Amino acid sequence: MTARRASIRLQDEWLDALxxxxxxxxxxxxxxxxxxxxxxxxxxxxxxxxxxxxxxxxERFFDRAEEDMxxxxxAQDLSALRTHEKVAAGIKAWLSVLAPxxxxxxxxxxxxxxxxxxxxxxKRTWKTADAIWLAAGDTxxxxxxxxxxxxxxxxxxxxxxxxxxxxxxxxxxxxxEKRLQGxxxxxxxGSKFAKPGLDLLDRLRGRGETD
Numbered sequence: 780m781t782a783r784r785a786s787i788r789l790q791d792e793w794l795d796a797l798x799x800x801x802x803x804x805x806x807x808x809x810x811x812x813x814x815x816x817x818x819x820x821x822x823x824x825x826x827x828x829x830x831x832x833x834x835x836x837x838e839r840f841f842d843r844a845e846e847d848m849x850x851x852x853x854a855q856d857l858s859a860l861r862t863h864e865k866v867a868a869g870i871k872a873w874l875s876v877l878a879p880x881x882x883x884x885x886x887x888x889x890x891x892x893x894x895x896x897x898x899x900x901x902k903r904t905w906k907t908a909d910a911i912w913l914a915a916g917d918t919x920x921x922x923x924x925x926x927x928x929x930x931x932x933x934x935x936x937x938x939x940x941x942x943x944x945x946x947x948x949x950x951x952x953x954x955x956e957k958r959l960q961g962x963x964x965x966x967x968x969g970s971k972f973a974k975p976g977l978d979l980l981d982r983l984r985g986r987g988e989t990d
Contacts, residue, residue: 782827789828790839792818797836801883806833806890834899837887840880841903845910848873852914863963865915866931867955873911874942874951885943888936901932908932930962 797814804810811833815825829835851872857865877884891900908931917927941954 786827787839789820789824790836791843793820793825793828794836794840794843798880798883801880801886805886806837806883808832811836833890837890838903840883840887841907844873844876845907847876849910849914851876857915862915862917863959866911867952867959869911869914870935870938870955871952873907874938881943881945884939888939904932904935905929908935930965934958934962 793811793815796818797810800810800814804813811829820828829839848869852869855868855872857868860868888900890896891903905928908928911931912924912927917924919927938955938958942951946954
């Protein structure tokens with residue numbers, strides 16, 4: 780087993796033990812320490828799994844959600860859908876996977892809103908947007924690729940905040956459609972308007988990668 784696969788396996792064991800504590804303790808060092816003990820992880824295993832502690836476990840939490848989202852989408856026939864409908868289906872599948880862990884998502888978002896966590900939050904949002912677009916069949920490598928992901932990254936936080944209030948499925952569908960329509964209209968304005976936002980997001984992502 781490679782070091783990467785071993786790290787992911789340990790992260791998953793750690794997360795499985797951690798999740799029941801999130802609602803009461805949040806993504807805290809205390810919860811992480813308790814769950815590591817419950818999972819039977821030694822100091823070397825903890826260092827391999829999550830050398831940065833809480834941020835590494837939050838990252839794996841959302842990585843797992845993306846993996847489960849992709850698995851759910853693969854079981855669906857999306858061939859008849861238009862591109863924006865495929866994107867909406869990806870968002871819905873992602874939220875469905877996260878639904879049992881709303882409190883964990885909420886508390887992770889609170890951490891992300893702190894100024895010192897903004898670069899990591901921007902990087903994470905971009906990564907989720909990229910996964911959704913790839914699942915929708917987008918393989919562009921030009922500037923258009925960056926624009927699509929930046930626009931989706933801009934609306935995903937709004938969608939998550941709305942979803943946190945547990946709206947009906949019909950209301951959620953309508954909200955997602957409205958946000959995507961708004962993003963599409965903004966995208967039609969062209970690169971002159973989108974480029975400053977892309978440059979800022981790239982700077983934040985770059986800082987997140989070096990933190």
